[in-house]
Amino acid sequence: MSASAITVRLSLRSLRAHKRRLAGTFLSILLGVSFLTGTMVLGDTLRANFDTLFADANAGTDVVVRSADVLDSPGTAGGVRAPVDSALAERLRAAPGVAAAEPSVQGAGQLVGADGKPIGGQGPPTLAGNWLTDGRLNPYRLAEGRAPAAPGEVVVNRGAAKTGGLHLGSTTVLRTPDPVPVTVVGIATFGASADGMGPSTFTAMTFADAEHYLTPKGAGQASSIQVRAAGGVSQQELVARIVPQLPAGVQAITGTAATRESTQLLSGRFLSMFTTLLLVFAGIALLVATFTIHNTFAIVVAQRSRENALLRALGAVRGQVLGATLAEALTVGALASLGGLLGGIGVAAGLKALFSALGFALPTGGMVISAAAVVLPLLVGTLVAVGSALLPAVRAGRTAPLAALRDTGVDRAAEGRSGTVRVLLGGLLVAAGVPVAVLGATDGPSVLLTAGGALAVLAGVVVLGPVAAAFAVRTLGAPLPRLRGVSGTLARRNAARNPRCTAATASALMIGVAVVTLFTVFGASIKATLDDTVRKSFAGDLAVTTSSFGAGGSGISPKVADALAQLPDVRQTVGLGRGVARIDGHGRVLDVTDPARLAGIVDLGRVDGSLDALGTDGLAVSRSEAEQHGWRLGQSVTVGFADGASGPFTVRALYEGGGLAGDYLITRQAWAPHRGQDADTMVAVGLRSGVSLTAGKAAVQKALAPFGNPQVQDRDEYAASAASGVDMMLSVVYALLALAVLIALLGIANTLTLAVYERTRELGLLRAVGQTRAQLRGIVRWESVLVAAFGTVGGLGLGAFLGWALVKASDSAGTGSFAIPPEQLAVVLAAGLLAGAVAGLRPAGRAARLDVLRAIATE
Amino acid sequence: MTTLDVVRGTAARVADAVKIYGVGGTEVRALDHVTVEFPAGRFTAIMGPSGSGKSTLMHCAAGLDTLTAGTAWIGDTELGSLSDRRLTLLRRERIGFVFQAFNLVPTLTVRENITLPLDLAGAAPDQAWLAALIDVVGLGDRLHHRPSELSGGQQQRVAVARALAGRPQVVFADEPTGNLDSRSGGEVLGLLRRAVDEMGQAVVMVTHDPNAAGYADEALFLADGRLVDRMERPTAGLVLDRMKAFERGRS
Structure with missing residues (x-):
């Protein structure tokens, strides 16, 4: 037998003899590794699920034609692009190598279910658009009914129909966010069998309806043109052929590139944040585990000091005693990590269920287990075990052989110098x-x-x-x-x-x-x-809001503020919308409102200058933001909008930041020419004096019924x-x-x-x-x-x-x-x-x- | 004669050995200028009352403990100059140990315990020698048992077999019968005696039991850290008389 074989044998024997003492160690590593594996498997799985999702969505699309300029700002995912001329589709159809070209309008539209409650909106997007007539460009397939043909007819995805209890022939409301009465004429699957594109909802209208309700001008605009190549024409070739026909500021990318872009957007922001967060917690769990493991081995080594001393007396060198202890840790670590690996796959499924249960809907799909998700946790778990046992093992190696001959008590003397x-x-x-x-x-x-x-x-x-x-x-x-x-x-x-x-x-x-x-x-x-x-x-007294969390939902109809202002119980209302613009070259979020109506409902603190006089070329800026840029009243800044327009605006008012309004306020009138889908994120309502909160709330709720029942909250609820x-x-x-x-x-x-x-x-x-x-x-x-x-x-x-x-x-x-x-x-x-x-x-x-x-x- | 003539010389020795524990007021002089030789092929018993320094002498001679002054040798190797690693290697290659208690690794079988020093060295055991040893200690049917399944006497016989397995230059036994009844103790001592007679092994045994000393070729008497007497061919009766004489002399 070789000298290292006896080391291994000794450690395996004592492992078997002291199984129960090491059970805690085993369990802590197993749990930590399970979590780590689970996190990695979940990350891989989600990434793959999303990949498939986007690949499926673009499966039949060979080229996407869209505006080149993208307006990006902190807090908005993917940025905003100006629409393209929908007539471009007509011209592209005639281009050589093009089998089909269709304008695609994509916007936000939240369906209201049969029970009057909005469907979805808790994270995953609620989308609306036109039903693409080319069967290959359209990732959706009709499962029941037919395509929309007349105004007000829609196809909804099967998942949304199930959630909202909608059937063929159901009439309901689509919040775009202006309520649009619609009739369900078709129910679609995403691809051949999925209920939808992940957990998102999709409502498809005729192209005319989509233009009318989802684009700001109401006609002639599309989010993009989807193009399918004729047989034998590659995506790259088609892009090359199309590009010369495009007006300035419009680009063509391959379907594959579009898919990659969507995936990266999601992996880069949402998924990497999500997995990093989980990894941090896996790290904490493993850190905590190291203490348990270290402790166990410290005690086991102390208890075994006579045995180790005997080995030393009989001629075991320090390295052999140390090695035996480490081999024990290595075995426990490796076995527990293996167990953790299996557990981790279960954890991944569990975590996915947990997040779904807590309201983060994630796409479905099979588990994806990459090599890294196997190797890394195994390595980490084993290293944690061996690393934690290192100090006790060194101490074991230092056991004096004489200790075997004395009846050494297990109580260790208090540390002297090391204490200092x-x-x-x-x-x-x-x-x-x-x-x-x-x-x-x-x-x-x-x-x-x-x-x-x-x-x-x-x-x-x-x-x-x-x-x-x-x-x-x-x-x-x-x-x-x-x-x-x-x-x-x-x-x-x-x-x-x-x-x-x-x-x-x-x-x-x-x-x-x-x-x-x-x-x-x-x-x-x-x-x-x-x-x-x-x-x-x-x-104010009441706030009208849509779901408080996530990017889903479609906001509140901009007509709500005016409609509520007509109520006898209501003194004043003001709507706050949100937009994105480039201010002196940097993407920023703007609050779109009627500044003159803010007073008495939304408190902006001390205001320098005048909110009433913003007009169509003025801005109000929070004082902290202005200080950061060194702006004063009267300063001129360049504001660039998503539609490509750009012009000088004057800072006409400064206010306290950190409140309901963000850092920039712009008037509705200034925003209107450049906006996309028009929506408010919140409407603040002030009641007339003498009107009770209950009565006011009831009146407001009643008035909101035609708008798809957005939430009404008093200040505390808000x-x-x-x-x-x-x-x-x-x-x-x-x-x-x-x-x-x-x-x-x-x-x-x-x-x-x-x-x-x-x-x-x-x-x-x-x-x-x-x-x-x-x-x-x-x-x-x-x-x-x-x-x-x-x-x-x-x-x-x-x-x-x-x-x-x-x-x-x-x-x-x-x-x-x-x-x-x-x-x-x-x-x-x-x-x-x-x-x-x-x-x-x-x-x-x-x-x-x-x-x-x-x-x-x-x- | 045969073996005894071949293995002449010194198996182990200490010269002018001093061992002091503690400092100042708590200073204890466990060994006080002791010089002694343990000849090859002989069974030497170190006797003395508790506190006489007999265990310390053995520990220092065997390289388990270090001397404060003086030198200790195994064969012609001086121990004081050796590093911990060299000393360890020397222990496993040239010394065999039998302790009073806790002699065996509880998780290893009888056979594994016997070959332990060889395994630690990564050396292949001499199978014929091993078989002979196992035969002599009479545990052939217990080889795959764990120590906890053996009686105290059987455990100590395993320890003796382990000490002899590597054919060391010298075997040190520290009160090997201290925990045993007289019959089991006699068996263990008989084994050590046979090792000396039949294998030419040098054995050094620390004991305070006159009966145990009766198995030795020579008995050394220690008191207060000094070598005070020695006796060739001791018997239990003579040793007992000698020790009583010391007790009287001290009191």
Whole structure:
């Protein structure tokens, strides 16, 4: 047998002998790797699903002709393009190599279901357009009925029809957002069998209807011209032939390029953000797992010190003892990672279901498992296991051979010199990290600086853990002796007797709780900011809105503001729309409104200049934005619109930013010539004095019925619904963090189980001198609670500080609020303590089951 | 005679050995200028009351512990100049150990425990030798058992077989019968005796049991870290008398 074979044999044997001791390690790696794999598989799957989706959508299209200029701004996906002349299709049809060319109008249109509720609009787009008559250009196939032929006739995709309870012959309303009465004459599938293009909805009208309702001029315009090549003409050839026929500012790209563009747009923005977020949480879970693994091996190595010493006495070199321990970690890591790999595929399916359940609809399709999604998690899981076991393994290698001959107790002596190093290093990290984080949060502010400081603080706290553990546990456990007598005293001393172990166990939970707290504080602060915004700037009584979240929906008809203004109960209304324009060359979001009607409903704070006089060549700009560019009243800026028009505008008013209105206000009159589909995102309503909120709301709701029933909310509801998106994000984050916290709790249970093994004799002695099983259980359980309390309290403090730093650092405008939600944090604390008690159940049961005689006889 | 004539010379020795534990007021002089040789092919017993330094002497002679002053040799290798790694290699190649307790790796079988030092060295065991050894210790039917399935005496016999497996220059036994009843102890001591007589093995045994010392060729007596006496061909009765005499002398 070779020398390394014995190393492997020793590690495998002790693995088999101590299976149960390593179960916690196995489980934490398995969970972490499952999550990592799940994330990667989900990312790959979604990317592939979207790829297929876009490829299917463009399957029959060889060339797309569209405006070359795209107006991009932060916060709008894909940018805005001017329409093209729909007559161009006619000319292209005559071009050589063209089999078919059709103008395509694409816009937003939300159907209202049979129950009066709008269909979709919670993320995925709700699209409307013309029914392409060329069967190959049109990715949809009629499943029932026929194509639209007359005004008001529509084909809807099968998914939307199912959701909304619509059938052939149903009459309903399409919000474009102006309500259009429509009759369903056909139900279509996407491709041969899918209910729709992913979860999006599509309503197809005749070309005339589409032009009329979805393009600003009402005729002669199309979003693009879709072209199909004649047999034997390649996409590139066709592009080359078409290009000479195109007017200036219009481009032709191949269908393949169009598909790639759509996919990249989605991968680049939505998907990469989505997967990065998930990867961060997988990373947190694995980080927490390293503590558990490290701890387990540290304890196992200590327990095995006599065995290792014997090996050393018999001639095992340090490397062999170290190797045996590492081989053990490697085996556990590799096996657990393999298990995690399988689990991960399940997790991917679960995550997809979770996001669907929480309202993020994602496209369906088979699982895609790339080589990277297999290799990387395997590698990471194994490395985490081996890396975490490295220090204990080195310690195992250093075992003095003489230790085999002495009856070495398992209690380790308190560390001397390394304790000083620890205090110095940890103190330095915290001392450097806190000011950096504070500086980043207050002066700048700089997220990067804060994150660096936060990391240093985190590392410092973990390093200081063992030093703080004994003190913290003694302090937190101070009431225990009075509450629980001898059991309490013993629990408190046990928790404090091996500070390094207690700290490592608690650190895992501390990190989990710190991240939970961080997000809770961050979320509460965002909600407070939103609440504050509404409170400060919304002076009206009622708000008419569509769904608060996502890009779906079609907005509110611009006629709503005027219609509501006619009501006897209503004093004043104003609509706020949204547009995109280039201002001095940079894409910016504009709020389109009637500035003169804002007063008394939307509070813009102190206004310099006059909102009434914006006219068709004036802008109002928030003061912070103006300061950033160095603009004053009377400044002239160039505004370029999506339709290609461009001209000088004058800054005529400055107002407080950070409210309901964004950074730029423009009049409806100035916007109208350049707009696309006309819509408001919100209509603010002020009631006449003396009209009760209930009565006013009822009247407004009644008046809105013809407009497809948009939501009516009073101020509190409006603030709450603005915050509901935050709550949804938080619930996703909590669900993702649950894993890290679970792993941390596994770590506590694991450490305690190992401690029970370690103290078998001592526990047996206690039982022998008359301690009851219940008292013994109590000792272990209370120790568990104490360790959990240390981790939870530390995590709360750390998380609150980091949350504060993050909130301040990311608030560059200085208008945000900071809020600590005491109830939620109390829940976190209670949950942490309770979880500690639960984690202690099994080890406590094990301790109580010890056979007294055997416990005392244990070698 | 045969073997005894071939293996002449010194298996291990210490010269002017001093070992001091602790410093200042807590200083303990465990070995105080001890010089002793363990000849090849001989069974030497180191006797003495607890605290006499007999275990320390063995640990230092076997390279498990280091001397404060003086030198320790295995054959002609001086231990003080060796690195931890060299010392370890020397232990597994040239020394065999039998300890009082916790002698076997609980997760390995009897056979694996016996070949452990060879396996650690990556050396192939001499199968004929191994078979002979197993035959001598009488555990042929227990080779695939775990230590926990053996009696204390059987475990110690396995430890003896392991110590002999690599044909070391010297076997150190630290109170090998300390945890055993007299019958099992007798078996283990008989084994060590046979190793000396039939295999020409050098054995050094630390014990405080006069009966155990009776199996040795020579007994050395330690008291307060000094070598105070030695006895050729000791018997249990003579050793007991000698030790009683020391006790009286001390008190």
